[in-house]
Amino acid sequence: MENTVVSSWNDFDPLKHAIVGRADFTCIPPAEPATEAKIPEDSDMRGMWGPRPQQTVERANVQLNTLAALLESRGVRVDRPQPLQWNQAVMTPDFSTGSSFGCMPPRDVLLTVGKEILSAPMSFRCRFWEYLAYHSLMQKYFDEDTEFRWEQAPRPRLADEAYKAGYFEEITIEERLERTANLDFVTTEHEPLFDAADVLRIGKDLFCQHGLTTNRRGMQWLQRHYPAHRVHTVNFPGDPYPIHIDATFVPLRPGLVMNNPNRKLPEKQRKIFEANDWEIIDAAQPAHDSPPPLCYSSVWLSMNVLILDHNTVIVEASEVNQIEQLDALGFNVLPVEFRDAYPFGGGLHCATGDVLREGNCEDYFPKQVPGTQI
Numbered sequence: 340m341e342n343t344v345v346s347s348w349n350d351f352d353p354l355k356h357a358i359v360g361r362a363d364f365t366c367i368p369p370a371e372p373a374t375e376a377k378i379p380e381d382s383d384m385r386g387m388w389g390p391r392p393q394q395t396v397e398r399a400n401v402q403l404n405t406l407a408a409l410l411e412s413r414g415v416r417v418d419r420p421q422p423l424q425w426n427q428a429v430m431t432p433d434f435s436t437g438s439s440f441g442c443m444p445p446r447d448v449l450l451t452v453g454k455e456i457l458s459a460p461m462s463f464r465c466r467f468w469e470y471l472a473y474h475s476l477m478q479k480y481f482d483e484d485t486e487f488r489w490e491q492a493p494r495p496r497l498a499d500e501a502y503k504a505g506y507f508e509e510i511t512i513e514e515r516l517e518r519t520a521n522l523d524f525v526t527t528e529h530e531p532l533f534d535a536a537d538v539l540r541i542g543k544d545l546f547c548q549h550g551l552t553t554n555r556r557g558m559q560w561l562q563r564h565y566p567a568h569r570v571h572t573v574n575f576p577g578d579p580y581p582i583h584i585d586a587t588f589v590p591l592r593p594g595l596v597m598n599n600p601n602r603k604l605p606e607k608q609r610k611i612f613e614a615n616d617w618e619i620i621d622a623a624q625p626a627h628d629s630p631p632p633l634c635y636s637s638v639w640l641s642m643n644v645l646i647l648d649h650n651t652v653i654v655e656a657s658e659v660n661q662i663e664q665l666d667a668l669g670f671n672v673l674p675v676e677f678r679d680a681y682p683f684g685g686g687l688h689c690a691t692g693d694v695l696r697e698g699n700c701e702d703y704f705p706k707q708v709p710g711t712q713i
């Protein structure tokens with residue numbers, strides 16, 4: 340096999356090499372300051388924790404393997420992480436929690452920007468060690484690509500100061516929406532925090548969702564770490580649980596992005612897209628009324644698609660409305676069944692990580708709008 344080359348600047352240029360997650364040993368983590376805010380009050384997961392039922396793990400792995408095989412059949416090289424025994428307790432000088440989470444969603448942890456793959460701090464305590472599942476892949480890329488930059492953001496302490504105490508008192512959805520609109524999230528600004536899946540890469544510009552998992556200091560850290568990039572802060576007031584940008588704001592190809600119609604990008608933040616002739620369209624309605632059992636994510640995983648190139652996209656097979664919309668936009672849509680994998684950490688975009696896409700670091704937003712950059 341050819342030596343690895345690491346490079347990716349966006350989510351839409353031709354995909355050549357990707358990581359596809361695994362469901363093995365995935366746990367439902369015990370409640371902790373950062374996760375309680377995410378689990379909706381009426382969720383079947385409240386109060387539950389421990390390894391997920393083996394049958395569901397096997398079903399998820401079948402779908403993850405099918406996705407990997409589909410990618411390979413399209414000429415995309417695929418690597419897989421090495422799962423750890425995620426049911427081990429996590430203990431540091433600052434905190435302890437009953438278990439880790441898993442390694443189904445590499446997108447949450449690994450941020451690929453050009454020739455660099457950066458492990459994000461992660462703001463959940465249960466995700467502190469998750470990057471270890473990718474360690475041997477990073478070592479391999481390091482050995483095979485002499486220009487690969489193997490990076491790690493500052494490890495967070497995640498002590499009590501990192502979270503707002505009492506953030507989870509039972510409150511209504513309306514109150515949650517008010518908090519989102521006021522940029523009042525569970526994390527404090529005690530230390531830089533971000534998850535990789537809050538960062539949307541569009542060439543020279545990085546759009547970061549300010550939400551439950553990413554704070555302003557995290558974005559400041561990213562701006563200093565990527566001085567040649569422009570880091571913009573975005574937020575989506577209609578989302579009661581704003582975690583990760585990839586079921587909310589999803590670029591499809593240069594000049595076109597789809598936005599969750601329930602989580603609209605605010606007027607002021609749309610200006611940079613308008614000024615550069617980017618079109619923002621509403622994503623199609625999800626085909627399902629509710630997520631599958633024991634799932635953290637919303638029904639909007641419908642728009643969590645994986646783009647293979649400017650004309651080809653993988654979409655969950657039952658998401659008929661999303662398929663129809665992308666088809667009408669001229670995409671060749673490849674359907675793949677994936678709902679059994681959703682509870683393990685998200686959709687098709689979540690479950691993958693970029694190693695190599697063709698293309699360079701383009702400037703898609705030459706007309707900058709004052710006030711959006713962090």
Ligand code: DAV
Nearest residue numbers: 583586636637639685
């Ligand atoms: O809509 O629940 C899911 C994103 C998972 N990485 C949502 C966001």
